[in-house]
Amino acid sequence: MINRFIGGLLLALLALPSYAAFDVGQLMADLAKHKGGKAKFVEKKYISLLDKPVLSTGEMTYTAPDRLEKRTLTPKPETLLLEKEMLSIEREKQKLSINLSNQPEALAFIDSIRGTLSGNRAALEKNYFLHLAGTTEKWVLTLLPSEPKIAALVVRITVSGSKNQIRSIEYLQADGDRSVMSIEPVEIK
């Protein structure tokens, strides 16, 4: 409780100066205007057990407000599809479907990215304290889990971007491992 209080206070203080120029509300409004598109991604996972990060690359397609497809091409093809509350993973011949409404922790995790993509502030604030820094051109949104159950999995999520385009997402896991995903939008010609 005290942590939560301090966390909240900290965020409030940090958020204060940027209110005038660029705030979470404005960022969310900008993000909400983004109707979707295709992007390439490169994800690096830093795992303590391994001497080198594990690299994966592929494409992501977002269709507002609740469809996200992550198609990994290397090292192994894999398709991850999030549609409303259903998450399905297809890898080699395996296909797995999970109804997220039964898995609150996973849902909170997924909401961090989905909420950011769709500019859904309410969804984000349900599970995270939000902190925004930077300008419209170059912003960094930090999500700190407010629920202990989520905090046991992920310590911090850092999303950075420019205007309504997300450019990178970093997850810092509770066990010290982290993953960084860089996103490069593909212009539709």
Place this chain on the structure above:
Amino acid sequence: MSRAGRSLLLWLLAMLAGAAIVWNSRFTADMSFFLPAHPTAEQQVLVDQLKEGAVTRLLMLAIEGGDAKQRATLSRDLRSRLEKMSEFVSVQNGEAISQNADREFLFQHRYLLSPAITPERFTVAGLRTAISDSIDLLASPAGMMLKPLLQRDPTGELVELLSRLNAGSQPNSSEGVWASRDGERAMLLVQTRALGSDTDAQEAAINALRSQFAASATSTGLTSTKMQLSGPGLFAVNSRATIKDEVTRLSLISTLAIVGMLFFVYRSFRLLTLGLLPVVSGALAGVVAVSLVYGTVFGITIGFGSALIGEAVDYSIYYFVQSGRNGLADWRERFWPTVRLGVLTSVCGFGALVFSGFPGLAQLGLYSLSGVLTAAIVTRFLLPQLTGNDIRMRDLAPLGRLLESGIHHIHGLRWPILALALAAAVTLFIDREDLWNPELSALSPVSKADQDVDMALRADIGAPDSRFLVVIRATDREAALQAAEQTSLRLDVLVSKGQIDGYDSPARFLPSQASQNARRASLPTTADLRPNLQAALKDSPLSDKKLEAFIADLEKARQAPALERETLNGTSLALAVDALLMQNPAGWSVLLPLRPGEQPIDVAELRTALAGSDALIIDMKTEFDKLYNDYLHEAMLLSLGGLLAIVALLAVTMRSGRRLLMVMLPLVLAVLIVIAGLHLIGERLHLLHLIGMLLIVAVGSNYALFFDRAASNHRLDPETLASMLIANLSTAIGFGTLALSKVPVLHAIGATVGPGAILALLLAAIFVPRETRS
């Protein structure tokens, strides 16, 4: 001792002997009523499954009411209570504890369980591929589960094992326990210790379950919650209760109605009591015959007793009423031949059923056949001795004369009746496609409400629709498991081609000893493993120095004892193995249920894939449909055979085509009108209606025969007419009572023969040749 006294004593002794046999008979209300007496190999699998299969020991529970948290609390409490009880072998509610036990089992025994374990797996190249696959998996969200295990299981055997299980069919979960699809109910799966065919034990288990739920709801303070239950055990218990209840209720209704009517007619307790002697004897003889021939008596057979009462009482009615005026000798000479012919036509009808491969039907046939015969014999030989010539029957001539004048008036209905029958025939012809209910379930005594609950719970718990099964038989468990593994290899090809989504196999959790030995032999010694591992991980991000736990685990696995069925105790995997690996008198059988993919399963492809093996491919739905169609087809043949026998019997006795025609015409018309009538009020016909048609002819011919007898040489006197009406009413009451039954088998016969008997008399009266009219 007088002759009458001796006869009575003899009768009493026979009755006592019969009662002793009945006392020692086994009664059942289980599915075997419907299961084929001479099954094909495919049907045998169904029979085994329905009688002894582990599935018959499963009960599905749903808890509704309250919120998700409350339901989860209750689910946990109930599980902990049930788990301690000897009635239940396994209780699952999706709690992490039980899932952890499964995962722990798979992880601990992964080197004996994983089909990927071969000597090549631990060569430099094998290790390199397996470990780099695992590292690649870490890049995926699916790898989150693997990460904490990587140091012990770098080759990803657990992932390999889990990937073969059907994760898709796991029930939903909410608040850490299984929930229905809509999340509104908590779900549990319970396996009883008792076999599904042991209805007493199932009933005890279900009662224990209900009282534990009530206790659990009280102790957790969640009294607003309700429990729904379904499963084969519950079906058996409910069906038995329904049948028991109906046997009592229907017999009581029919007895009271018939006794009431007879008392009204006889106005004499003596005659009433004497008149019931043949009925009691017949009912007892029926059960005795069935018990002696089949060993087990079905509850439904006893339920048929209500109809038998109505039919068997006819003979004493004929005797009392017809011999009242002219005495015994006259009755024997003038009437008995007709009554006897009527008995024989009834015997032809019921006798045809005895040849049925549908055990329930054969029993009904034997029961009625012996009952009717005994009643007739007791009437003919015992009653006269007890009554002598002193019947003192009330004069029923006034009633008879009333009927006589009635018959005069209804003769004009001949053409309208023919027109009605023609309309009935046309209706039946036009609607011939939708007359019949094509499902075996039409005969099932399981109520519609129970079936609906079952469907809903099944869907909620994600029970796979295993319509297709591959079945392999073997002499012992090891051979069965080896055969399962061989067949798995062929099925894997179908999975990789996408023709099936997957399949289940007991060998997945309990590999054959041969496979276990081969896998154990593939595991390298620590001395052999180290250099290979070092070489394999030379350029890998994972250093071999971090894999000491892996090396230790492999060494442990090399020395671990073989997996036995007992090793699985305490996991839900034991349940799966028991369900799929069955011992029966003929040996062992393995079931491999197939899960369809996006397209339905192509049986031809399946046959090709399994060609040359002993595996049997079974489509449950086709088999059930085929079973029912076989029954239906057979019932048609038997009905035709019975009909032919009756016609032949009448032809031989009458030696006149015209007389035969006059007897058969009203019966055929009655059948047409009754069937069309049932169709028009919305009954879907099934094979018992068909049998009912035969019985209309067999039973109804008795009345037509009296008219025929009158036509040929005797005048139809008023007493005879009255006796026919009374006998007809008692038969209609007996069969008609069955129409009240909720058991489809009894209902169908009752709804057909009840009205059919009345129509048969009415039409016989309408079509009686004009010259016999007085």
